[in-house]
Amino acid sequence: MNSDFTLAIHSLTLLALQPDRMSTSDAISESAGVHPVRIRKVLSLLKRSGIIKSKEGNGGGFIFALDPGEVSLWEIYKVTSEGTLQPKCPVSNEKCIVGANMHRVLFLIFLGAENHLGEYLKGYTIKEMADLIKQGQ
Amino acid sequence: MNSDFTLAIHSLTLLALQPDRMSTSDAISESAGVHPVRIRKVLSLLKRSGIIKSKEGNGGGFIFALDPGEVSLWEIYKVTSEGTLQPKCPVSNEKCIVGANMHRVLFLIFLGAENHLGEYLKGYTIKEMADLIKQGQ
DNA sequence: TATACTGTAATAGATATAATTACAGTAGAA
DNA sequence: TTCTACTGTAATTATATCTATTACAGTATA
Numbered sequence: 535m536n537s538d539f540t541l542a543i544h545s546l547t548l549l550a551l552q553p554d555r556m557s558t559s560d561a562i563s564e565s566a567g568v569h570p571v572r573i574r575k576v577l578s579l580l581k582r583s584g585i586i587k588s589k590e591g592n593g594g595g596f597i598f599a600l601d602p603g604e605v606s607l608w609e610i611y612k613v614t615s616e617g618t619l620q621p622k623c624p625v626s627n628e629k630c631i632v633g634a635n636m637h638r639v640l641f642l643i644f645l646g647a648e649n650h651l652g653e654y655l656k657g658y659t660i661k662e663m664a665d666l667i668k669q670g671q
Numbered sequence: 672m673n674s675d676f677t678l679a680i681h682s683l684t685l686l687a688l689q690p691d692r693m694s695t696s697d698a699i700s701e702s703a704g705v706h707p708v709r710i711r712k713v714l715s716l717l718k719r720s721g722i723i724k725s726k727e728g729n730g731g732g733f734i735f736a737l738d739p740g741e742v743s744l745w746e747i748y749k750v751t752s753e754g755t756l757q758p759k760c761p762v763s764n765e766k767c768i769v770g771a772n773m774h775r776v777l778f779l780i781f782l783g784a785e786n787h788l789g790e791y792l793k794g795y796t797i798k799e800m801a802d803l804i805k806q807g808q
Numbered sequence: 809t810a811t812a813c814t815g816t817a818a819t820a821g822a823t824a825t826a827a828t829t830a831c832a833g834t835a836g837a838a
Numbered sequence: 839t840t841c842t843a844c845t846g847t848a849a850t851t852a853t854a855t856c857t858a859t860t861a862c863a864g865t866a867t868a
């Protein structure tokens with residue numbers, strides 16, 4: 535699974551625990567253990583989809599735009615990782631009945647798998663993630 | 672997703688369509704578009720778990736050991752790809768409440784996701800894969 | 809005993825992922 | 839108004855992962 539997904543969850547959980555002030559990509563990157571530029575890249579996707587807001591300049595950073603209790607892991611998956619469950623098959627032999635048709639059959643099966651996974655991921659919101667993190671204390 | 676999984680499905684579907692004779696790694700690799708050594712590696716996993724049989728030497732190859740209608744994609748997933756849904760998180764900051772606990776929380780969520788995916792994959796057997804491939808003709 | 813296979817390790821090559829560098833643009837504060 | 843601290847994003851470099859290739863031992867058949 536695409537690690538942008540878990541990086542987005544990590545970042546959003548941090549933001550949910552800091553609801554009143556902006557968090558910088560530097561601060562988030564320090565918590566997540568990745569480069570700040572990567573944080574900005576992933577968070578720019580979440581911004582485009584309206585989940586968070588950002589502000590440039592001195593005192594700027596990132597902050598939730600929605601209620602963390604309304605944002606599920608499925609929405610985050612769709613923004614950061616949709617389609618990544620789909621394996622990249624090599625180009626198979628079109629002269630063989632299996633090679634010629636497997637790609638299409640697998641595509642449909644993995645499409646179903648992704649939707650099925652969606653039902654599971656809808657069961658977790660960022661608020662719940664933040665609560666689980668706090669319980670871990 | 673690990674492409675060993677789809678390669679295993681491809682190979683097994685071929686074997687299901689050739690129930691009466693052995694298929695060589697060369698023949699399978701030609702259909703799947705990958706190197707024969709890789710086929711042998713993946714099929715050795717399936718052999719170890721008793722799904723197929725193999726025979727060395729002249730006239731040897733691979734053949735189903737079970738009824739293809741009894742082998743589901745979930746069993747193949749477990750043999751070839753168990754745990755690969757789990758993303759590899761970078762080492763995060765233990766001094767931060769999120770960094771210190773996120774890994775454990777995500778691990779449990781992805782464990783649940785894998786089991787949930789399992790319920791979906793149990794819905795497809797290799798026999799059904801072979802039927803879908805034949806319908807595509 | 810020649811041939812056609814599997815089994816597997818070791819290495820090289822290709823591809824994907826992530827870090828780093830660089831810099832333009834923006835906003836607050838001295 | 840200029841310094842400082844941010845985001846946004848492209849380009850490049852580094853690293854990790856995946857795959858092909860080579861090599862060869864072992865096995866079964868003819």
